[in-house]
Amino acid sequence: MNADSSDIHRLLDEAFAGVTMTPELQDLKEELRGNLAARSAELQAKGRDAASAARTAVAELGSIPELIAAVRADAGTPLSPGAAAAEAARLHRVRPKPGFVVRASVLSVAILAFGFHVVYDLVEQHGAANSLDAQLWAIGFAVLVAALVTDSLHQETAQHYPMPLFRSVRWGLAAGFLAAGIGYGLFFFWHHPPLALLAAAIILALVGIMVMIALGVTQTNRLKPWALEQNRQYEIDDRFSQDPAAAARFGIYTVIIWIVAIALFVVLSIAVGFVWSWLALVAGLVVFFLVLTRMLFAPTK
Amino acid sequence: MTPNTPGATSRNESPDAFASDLLRGHTDTIVLGVLRTADRYGFEIYKTIRDATGGRYEIKEATLYATFRRLDKDGLVEAYWGDETQGGRRKYYRITDAGRAVYRQNVLDWTATQQIINTLLNLPTTHQKETER
Numbered sequence: 417m418n419a420d421s422s423d424i425h426r427l428l429d430e431a432f433a434g435v436t437m438t439p440e441l442q443d444l445k446e447e448l449r450g451n452l453a454a455r456s457a458e459l460q461a462k463g464r465d466a467a468s469a470a471r472t473a474v475a476e477l478g479s480i481p482e483l484i485a486a487v488r489a490d491a492g493t494p495l496s497p498g499a500a501a502a503e504a505a506r507l508h509r510v511r512p513k514p515g516f517v518v519r520a521s522v523l524s525v526a527i528l529a530f531g532f533h534v535v536y537d538l539v540e541q542h543g544a545a546n547s548l549d550a551q552l553w554a555i556g557f558a559v560l561v562a563a564l565v566t567d568s569l570h571q572e573t574a575q576h577y578p579m580p581l582f583r584s585v586r587w588g589l590a591a592g593f594l595a596a597g598i599g600y601g602l603f604f605f606w607h608h609p610p611l612a613l614l615a616a617a618i619i620l621a622l623v624g625i626m627v628m629i630a631l632g633v634t635q636t637n638r639l640k641p642w643a644l645e646q647n648r649q650y651e652i653d654d655r656f657s658q659d660p661a662a663a664a665r666f667g668i669y670t671v672i673i674w675i676v677a678i679a680l681f682v683v684l685s686i687a688v689g690f691v692w693s694w695l696a697l698v699a700g701l702v703v704f705f706l707v708l709t710r711m712l713f714a715p716t717k
Numbered sequence: 718m719t720p721n722t723p724g725a726t727s728r729n730e731s732p733d734a735f736a737s738d739l740l741r742g743h744t745d746t747i748v749l750g751v752l753r754t755a756d757r758y759g760f761e762i763y764k765t766i767r768d769a770t771g772g773r774y775e776i777k778e779a780t781l782y783a784t785f786r787r788l789d790k791d792g793l794v795e796a797y798w799g800d801e802t803q804g805g806r807r808k809y810y811r812i813t814d815a816g817r818a819v820y821r822q823n824v825l826d827w828t829a830t831q832q833i834i835n836t837l838l839n840l841p842t843t844h845q846k847e848t849e850r
Contacts, residue, residue: 443808444782446798450807451760451778458764478779486783490790511797511809 423470424452431480440487452477510572523564530557538602554599562592576639583631590627597621611690618694625701629670656712666711673704740774743827744784745793747776749812749820752794758807759785785810793819 432445452473459469474480534557537550566588572578579587600617656663677700684693740747751757751765759781767775788794793816799807812820835841 446806447759447782447808450758450799451763454758454760454807476778478777483779483782487786490786509795509797511799513800 423467424449424456424473427470427474428452431474432484435484438488440490441484444483444487448477448480448483512571516567516571519567520564523560523567527557527560527564530560533557534599554596554603557599558592558596561595562588564588565591586627587631590624590631592624593620593627594624597624614690614694618697622697662711662714666707669707669711670704673700673707676700677703737774741776741780743823744776744780745788746820746823746827748781748784748788749793749816749823752810752812753817753820756809756811758799758809762810788816792816 428445428449432441435441437445452470455473455476456466456469459472460466464472530553533553534550537553566584569579569584569587570581597617597620600613600620603613603617656666677696680696680700681693684696747766748762751762757765759778763776763778763781785794785796789796789810792813794810794812796808796810799809
């Protein structure tokens, strides 16, 4: 019915010609389109040609102008912007895909199981913590976290369009790296294994954080049109969209903070050792977030 | 409003117009009843009703759209879009718990009304199981 529904599109456009479209009418038009296509397909299955099937389907429907008038009358009292946005969101409700719900549940249970096993290895199996087996459980944990994050971000929700697959995969990888980094860090503090493990933990966590920062900074607004409209109505634009100069200043501050933090880290690693040098990175992160908060939510003059 | 096929099963000798009027008053309940078993989109609901009555009763599709909107507004059904990519997305309707409650109540009301009318018209009750006092 794909190629054959062009007649329906044309007839529908004719019926709606000259009508000022509102979200409700757009909704009605799309609903009619789907139903007419189904009726036309049924007629074509009985041997009718596409054009006459479409005409019959539209004729059987009844008076489209009356339908339009009825929808107009329903929407007689103009809604407040918030109520209108809520109405639009309700009209465009997206059903969670059953497959996703199942995947998310299974992944969550698996993450819990792997997480418990990792903690068990850490706390109870002192000797086994460095074993290949324990590491495999930890890696499995990180991979599952990555999968769950990727899958969740790639879903269309009532408020957001789905994130492109590649971007959600990168978010997932970043989350996985971070989870692995934290896991390795915990190994280190419990059991004091070779420093290489701590270095690995810091590198993993850093890569995760860096990728997340990069993704966060380049994130575009993927809200749906009515949600954007709502945002405009409430004028809750963030500081950086209102003042690009502030965003540029923040970018420069970020570079400076991280250069200083990483330089400190290297110097401390050589001078004092890994036991203390990682604090430089934590300090860098803290300063970074303080600056971000300060610049994003500047007190109004 | 297709002409009445000379049906052997037609228990009702009243003119077709009367039956249609009577049926139209129960459109909401009929739609709720159709949605009780599965989520369906507009044409599917129309088709189910058409086929269930053997084509003897056709609700105007335009009437159905008004019904959908009213039921949706009253919270008796909720709508969502399917993810068909070709030939137009379909808007599905799902019955809510409130909708099921209203459906049950309306069925009870109808059964009671039917008994009263049958009694008043001196007809035997249609459901043999139900004993009359």
